[in-house]
Amino acid sequence: MKQLMLGNKAIARGLYEAGVCFVSSYPGTPSTEITEEAAKFDEIYCEWAPNEKVALESAFGASLAGRRAFCGQKHVGLNVAADPLFTMAYTGVNAGLVIVVADDAGMHSSQNEQDSRHYAIAAKVPMLEPSDSAEALEFTKLAYEISELFDTPVIIKMCTRVAHSQSVVEIGERVVPEKSYEKDIAKYVMMPGNAKKRHPIVEARMKNLIEYAEKTPINRAEIFSGEIGIITSSTSYQYVKEVFGDSVSVLKLGMVNPLPPELIKDFASKVKRLVVVEELDAVIENFVKSLGIKVEGKNILPVIDEFSQNLIAKSFGKEVTAGVTVEDKIPARPPVMCAGCPHRGLFYSLKKRNCTVLGDIGCYTLGAVPPLSTIELTLCMGASIGATHGFNKILGEKSEGKTVAVIGDSTFMHSGMTGLANVAYNQSNSTVIILDNSITGMTGHQQNPTTGFNIKGDPAGKINLEELVKAMGIKRVRVVDPYNLKECDAAIKEELAAAEPSVIISRRPCALLKYVKHKPPLAVDAEKCIGCKSCMKIGCPAISMKDGKAFVDATQCVGCGVCSQLCPKKAFMSTEA
Amino acid sequence: METKNIIIVGVGGQGSLLASKILGHLLMNQGYDVKVSEVHGMSQRGGSVITYVRFGDKVYSPVVDKGEADFIVSFEILETARWLDCLKAGGQIVTNTQQIDPMPVITGAARYPENLVEKMRAQGLKVDAMDCLSLARQAGSQKAVNIVLLGRLSHYFDIPEDAWQESLKANVPPKFLELNKKAFELGKHFIS
Incomplete structure (x- = not known):
């Protein structure tokens, strides 16, 4: 059955179909809806943990107990969960363990613009990167197979545009694989003596994963032209296809760690000009360069902010429309505390x-x-x-x-x-x-x-x-x-x-909570108001000045009364009948 | 069919997410490939918000760029002006005439531009403007501005009325269905 589904909801659907039994996360934009949507399936135990570190450790415990487990967070959340992550690469897993990290290129709702692909490289764990909701669902199920096949946690990297875009998906059935817990001190107790024996296993696993990356169908070459070849992944792939359609060749990478050297060399040999299109850091580009291949990327594309089709078109020297504007200066509309915010x-x-x-x-x-x-x-x-x-x-x-x-x-x-x-x-x-x-x-x-x-x-x-x-x-x-x-x-x-x-x-509870009962909106007695603007000092979006007097927007005011405590003339009155 | 682009713009909290959900559902059921891109989180707190809806035979990018929008559907007139450069030459604007002062205007640091609808029309732009807030109140709730706008937008689409009704029914809570149907009708049959 076809459905129009948010990328994050598609991940949750993937968790359901992959037979995941345990989800522990901490909310963070743009990752939150994964866990909220997963919680709608009665078959999956879901919880909000106090932070991402506790969430990932809890998910690991569930995997150890023999059931597929999941932990989701935003990019900065993975900083908090990085401690368990790095050593989980050593212990491996029992039942499949998948982690979502949702990056926020463009910083729609974040304090930095870090590129989480570096974590996969540093922690030596595989990372998949879907480019739409259908792939989000498919890659989630695949991630559990990889996790169990290679005995490793797997990271799925989302970005705001994939997480918060809806596109069409095909849904399937739920299958629940089960494993049992078996005591294994050498595998799970990471004291130096044991960890020294596990590190070579991690390195060997990465080599095997490279073999896998060379062959997996989620890394695919779309050969259309010998002139330009573009290596890309995630939402950048969609922008590239939007601009070029089938007029250039594309190496679309669904697995971004480890990268497939032979596949890249083969693709590079088929095109005259090779360009990597990736948001934020030059991760793929630097890898291609390390193979001794001539490649472009950050020489024409920025390392800052998210991409769009026009940005990519311009970077390749194509013309784009400017669009019309009005002459007036348009005042900014920054986010503000809501009316009635405690x-x-x-x-x-x-x-x-x-x-x-x-x-x-x-x-x-x-x-x-x-x-x-x-x-x-x-x-x-x-x-x-x-x-x-x-x-x-x-x-x-x-x-x-x-x-x-x-x-x-x-x-x-x-x-x-x-x-x-x-x-x-x-x-x-x-x-x-x-x-x-x-x-x-x-x-x-x-x-x-x-x-x-x-x-x-x-x-x-x-x-x-x-x-x-x-x-x-x-x-x-x-x-x-x-x-x-x-x-x-x-x-x-x-x-x-x-x-x-x-x-x-x-x-005091958030004014937007459904159970919070609001008072009727206040109104200003224009006779009493002297236009002193004392009430304007609190920056309430419901109050403005109209004709020299304070004015309350009744569609926004929730009657909290903070403004009336500032009024020297008691000009605010209740509209209560 | 070439991909068609709609942007839905407004102030965080005005209900653009529901509008895009209804629209996306409708277009998918009409057999199109559809992508809808939203922004959650910080910007929802009274900031300027934009939602993209794209449909056609095969849609790649989830976003609408400058000069690409066939339609601007706007909840607030300043926001219409802010995102105007997304409009394609010959594109249609469907906008609420409501004004919501942004914080720089409230604090006196900036001025709210006047006569925006007239200025856009003077540039030869196709502007369908109406007081959606009054119509929503007439329907029974000031929150139904989004559905009034959708009703108006339906005017420009060759999609049967019952398909719109079906999408409305699938996406709004049953107890608000009648109210929303009324809001849709009021928007659709508004005479400017």
């Missing part, structure tokens, strides 16, 4: 106190954009706390009274806890604000260990943040409602003044 009130309080705010990864990163412009650092998951600790250790009294770390509930569970352990252990006088909106927000509402629900929305274990923080030895812990500006301001003032580590939990 983070807004807290960031206003931090701005008012002129705090140095070291931030983290989540919706609240938007606290860095005008008019709040409050966050001064965003690095990676959990870094807010570690950085604040180091910052305060160096600057001491100069920074302790005005510097805070802000971190979301899910990010805190992911890798903020260890940072706080360092604050508690090495005693920096740091103030940490946990923005507890009772969900993982930015990636589209996933449950986490503090919400009390599992991936299916059923009741689950619930970690109490206050108790956890206290157990680490932080004595000053308080909870505030970020809709209450007075309360927020008092808490920030007092905790920054305290001469010991402290934690403020700013607690």
Whole structure:
């Protein structure tokens, strides 16, 4: 049966058909929907783990127990899971183990543009790279075969355009292979004596995988012309076909690690001009060069950002249409905190106190954009706390009274806890604000260990943040409602003044959660409004100035009332009947 | 058939994902090869969003580039102007006239351009503009702007009415089906 399917959903369908029994992941754009879609199959146990490292270790345990297992994450998530990954290449697997890493060329929703193919090379594991949804499904099933055939974890590399594009797939049946666990200390206990014996196995496996890569039908030469030959993979293949159709020869690589030297040499011998078209780094190009073959690539194509058909056409000297425009300057529309976002009130309080705010990864990163412009650092998951600790250790009294770390509930569970352990252990006088909106927000509402629900929305274990923080030895812990500006301001003032580590939990559920009941929108009494723009300081998308007076867009306002606390004339009124 | 291109543009959270889902479903059932490309995550938080829908005998690229769109379907008039350079010569614009101020306009750092519809028409562009928000409210929910737009778009397609209805039914929750049918009709039969 044919279906139009999102690339990520096609991976989930592949997991189902491959008989996968266990999925553990941490959400991250553009990978999140794989696990969400897999969770819709009752036959697959699925969970959100606290972070990618725990997720991959859990998936490994399931493989060890004899059932096919999966772990999905975005590119930076694989950095977190890299530790188990590198040694899993040594132990190998029992039942098949497949990892998806979803890169984000173009940084639609990421803090960097790293090329995850380097992980496959460095960890010495095979990597497949689908170019549309049909391949995403097919390659997922193939990845489990390769995993079990070669006794290795296999990585499937996605990118935003494959993960978040829908194309037509053909679906099949589910088959569940089973294995049993057998104790094997020499294979699974990676202490030096055993690991030394496993490393040659890894090297031999890679040689066998090269043989496989030479023959696998997912690496295929489409010979149409002797003039230009293009080596490509992933979504770049689609752009190449869009521009050139069948007018050039193409070596389409479905397996990008290890690469097939003989296949490449043979293809190169059939064309006059050889070009590698690959997004981000020159991974394939450098390999081709290492074979002593003359090849082009990054001399005509960028190492930055994602590609498109026009970009490739231009790089090959073809003309493209410019398109029409209006003369007006079009103002940018950057993402903003939603109307009613519970983070807004807290960031206003931090701005008012002129705090140095070291931030983290989540919706609240938007606290860095005008008019709040409050966050001064965003690095990676959990870094807010570690950085604040180091910052305060160096600057001491100069920074302790005005510097805070802000971190979301899910990010805190992911890798903020260890940072706080360092604050508690090495005693920096740091103030940490946990923005507890009772969900993982930015990636589209996933449950986490503090919400009390599992991936299916059923009741689950619930970690109490206050108790956890206290157990680490932080004595000053308080909870505030970020809709209450007075309360927020008092808490920030007092905790920054305290001469010991402290934690403020700013607690209110995300305004977009379905169960959150909103008040009717507010309206402005134009008689009372003096146009002082005090309410504009919070950067609420529902408030604008019309004819010198504040105006509330009733389609966006959720009646949170933060603006009315700033109005000196009490001009905001409820529209409640 | 040569590949046809549609871009759906708007402000994150306005419902473009559902519109592209319905459109993709419809076109696949008409026997076309289809690709739909979306952006999730950060940009959905009130930012400018674009969704690509491409259909034909064989579709390769999932994205629509500058000068390639046969249709711009827009939820907001500033967004229509922002993505205008995607329009193919002779392409059709179907746009909501609603204005949503972006943050630089709210903070006073930038100005919202005036009379955008007139300026586009003055350039000889084919602009079908209407107040979709009012029509959606008339249908029963301001959230139905996406379906009003689809109703209007259906005007330009040689696809039977019942195929649109079937795709609508397959993609919206049953309890909102009647509301959405009404929104579709209001968009389709709007007289500008």
